[in-house]
Amino acid sequence: MHVIKKIYQFYLDGFKNLSPWARTLWVIILIKLFIMFAVLRLFFFRDTLKNRYNTDEERANHVIEELISH
Template sequence: MKILKKIAHFYYEGFRQMTWGKSLWVIILIKLFVMFFVLKLFFFPDLLKQNFKTDKERGDYVIENLTNIK
């Protein structure tokens, strides 16, 4: 447990003493939010839920396409 406290203290002190780093982390978090939430919401619709009503139909469709060798 002592080593975990040292590691946590190391990161806490490092983030506390940052000047430019805090701004960069905010930018990184905003970019991640845009990539994973906004892009998924608008550009990657859930086609399985739109085209199939039950979980069995969705599962059968996925298995059929994964095992279909062309």
């Protein structure tokens, strides 16, 4: 537990001492990650298993068949 606290403190101190342009860069990176994983997922990566199969058992069987056949 002590090691985790030291690692956390290390990163916290590092982020506190960032220059203003570096903080701006991190904000841009975080916004970009949010767009990539949240927004794009909604529009381009539909839940096809949920749309094609009604029960969890049918979904599981489909996944097993795909894993075995490939």
